[in-house]
Amino acid sequence: MVTARNTRRDVVAAAGRLFAERGYHGTSMRDLGKELGLLGSSLYSHVSSKQDLLVDVVEEGARLFEASAEKALAAEGSASDRLEALISGHIDVVVDNIEVARTFLNEARMLDLEHRSRVIGARDHYEAAFRTVIAEGIAEGDFRGDVDHKTASIFILSILNAIERWYRPTGALDRDALVAELWGFTRSALG
Amino acid sequence: MVTARNTRRDVVAAAGRLFAERGYHGTSMRDLGKELGLLGSSLYSHVSSKQDLLVDVVEEGARLFEASAEKALAAEGSASDRLEALISGHIDVVVDNIEVARTFLNEARMLDLEHRSRVIGARDHYEAAFRTVIAEGIAEGDFRGDVDHKTASIFILSILNAIERWYRPTGALDRDALVAELWGFTRSALG
DNA sequence: CCTACCGATCGGTAGG
DNA sequence: CCTACCGATCGGTAGG
Numbered sequence: 001m002v003t004a005r006n007t008r009r010d011v012v013a014a015a016g017r018l019f020a021e022r023g024y025h026g027t028s029m030r031d032l033g034k035e036l037g038l039l040g041s042s043l044y045s046h047v048s049s050k051q052d053l054l055v056d057v058v059e060e061g062a063r064l065f066e067a068s069a070e071k072a073l074a075a076e077g078s079a080s081d082r083l084e085a086l087i088s089g090h091i092d093v094v095v096d097n098i099e100v101a102r103t104f105l106n107e108a109r110m111l112d113l114e115h116r117s118r119v120i121g122a123r124d125h126y127e128a129a130f131r132t133v134i135a136e137g138i139a140e141g142d143f144r145g146d147v148d149h150k151t152a153s154i155f156i157l158s159i160l161n162a163i164e165r166w167y168r169p170t171g172a173l174d175r176d177a178l179v180a181e182l183w184g185f186t187r188s189a190l191g
Numbered sequence: 192m193v194t195a196r197n198t199r200r201d202v203v204a205a206a207g208r209l210f211a212e213r214g215y216h217g218t219s220m221r222d223l224g225k226e227l228g229l230l231g232s233s234l235y236s237h238v239s240s241k242q243d244l245l246v247d248v249v250e251e252g253a254r255l256f257e258a259s260a261e262k263a264l265a266a267e268g269s270a271s272d273r274l275e276a277l278i279s280g281h282i283d284v285v286v287d288n289i290e291v292a293r294t295f296l297n298e299a300r301m302l303d304l305e306h307r308s309r310v311i312g313a314r315d316h317y318e319a320a321f322r323t324v325i326a327e328g329i330a331e332g333d334f335r336g337d338v339d340h341k342t343a344s345i346f347i348l349s350i351l352n353a354i355e356r357w358y359r360p361t362g363a364l365d366r367d368a369l370v371a372e373l374w375g376f377t378r379s380a381l382g
Numbered sequence: 383c384c385t386a387c388c389g390a391t392c393g394g395t396a397g398g
Numbered sequence: 399c400c401t402a403c404c405g406a407t408c409g410g411t412a413g414g
Contacts, residue, residue: 005399025216026301029393041394042399050393106297110217144379151364151372154357155350162349173342181342188335189380196383220409232410233383241409 006036011046012060013099015053020102024054024110054107055115061104062122064093069129079137080187086130087186088179090160095167095175102164127153134190143190156186197227202237203251204290206244211293215245215301245298246306252295253313255284260320270328271378277321278377279370281351286358286366293355318344325381334381347377 014035018027029050030040047053072085094101108119130153137143159182167173173181205226209218220241221231238244263276285292299310321344328334350373358364364372 023214023216023301025214028391030391038399039401040392041401041403044394045399048394110214147376148372152376154353155373155376158353158356159346159349162345162353165349166345181339182346185338185343185346185380188382189376191379219407221407229383230385231408232385232387235410236383239410 006038006046008046010036011043012053012056016057016060016099016103019054019057019107020099024050024103024107051112054103054111057100057103058108058111058115058119061097061100061108062119064097064100065090065104065126066122068093069126073129073133078142079133079140080142083130083133083137083186084183086133087156087160087183091163091175091179091182094160094163095169098164098167105161105164127157130157137190147190152190155189159185197229197237199237201227202234203244203247207248207251207290207294210245210248210298211290215241215294215298242303245294245302248291248294249299249302249306249310252288252291252299253310255288255291256281256295256317257313259284260317264320264324269333270324270331271333274321274324274328274377275374277324278347278351278374282354282366282370282373285351285354286360289355289358296352296355318348321348328381338381343381346380350376 011032015027015032018032018035021027022031028040029043032053033040033043036043047056068089069086072082072089075082075085104119108116111119131149134143134147134149134152138145138147138149163178167178202223206218206223209223209226212218213222219231220234223244224231224234227234238247259280260277263273263280266273266276295310299307302310322340325334325338325340325343329336329338329340354369358369
């Protein structure tokens, strides 16, 4: 075999790349075909619609974040340790899957109602992990008693979700430094 | 006069609304016409292209944020006071101009290269205000000596720029409470 | 602001 | 995965 044909996975990966760069509505099936070296119409042997591709990319994003949270919550240690693990895991997901993360964060609203509702549910569930851990940290005395765990979780997630907007793998701040900076900022804000 | 005709301002305002909701590429000129009660083709007596509308909305956003920063920096008091004014002013801009702010934050990347560069420049200039004030606060002893003013300004702006994603005017957290929460969080993180 | 269009492009299908 | 299409919609124009 000299040149392998594209698989569905290839198509979904390329879709993630283009949706992240140009947006869902800014990407045509012909654009996507060109990215893979084939015609737009040929994509329909891999997927049944353009929306299908968005569903696949966004649900992959949801799975990655959910898996990260599950792992962080299962870790030993204090609530403060688990919050650090949540932050570190989130940064890993974004850094290692930047196109999927960007599409998940910016293009999920282009999903049809049914799928969008599912994603919003997953997002709420993920945010609840942060909220709970912060509340536990307050109860355990790791964090100040006068912080509002709801607002604090929104603020921390805001920082995490914005990373895709400025993070560059070749930049001055690498993954470890970013985790350290953000955890320092957060610890200080909550402590 | 019974029913006034639409002005260019009306058209730009409606464009901001739709671009914020559905994205630039998700909004057609016919959609926009319908929003205003006229045909898509009639919009061309007010603007010369769809891109023109995006330019107008985004540059209005840039002006609002720049004016807010200018006012905050001119205020009396310590660097810490000026940072609080920057945060409070930013929240005002978002809360009072949510569609413009959303379009500015999410759709500026759909601008053609020339205008996009200008917006990126304005954005950098705005971020520099935060960076400088934080650096001054460190120098004045208002903030801890071990915070990195670059990273801290990115983190604070991340929180500010995410407000459009979750803030609801009818929600539990009103403008004043939001300013108080965020300023408390920030002071604690930096102090 | 409407009528009446234009060429280009869109997502998608049938059949191989 | 390509050929050869389809109807719908796109941004935009001429002329009133």
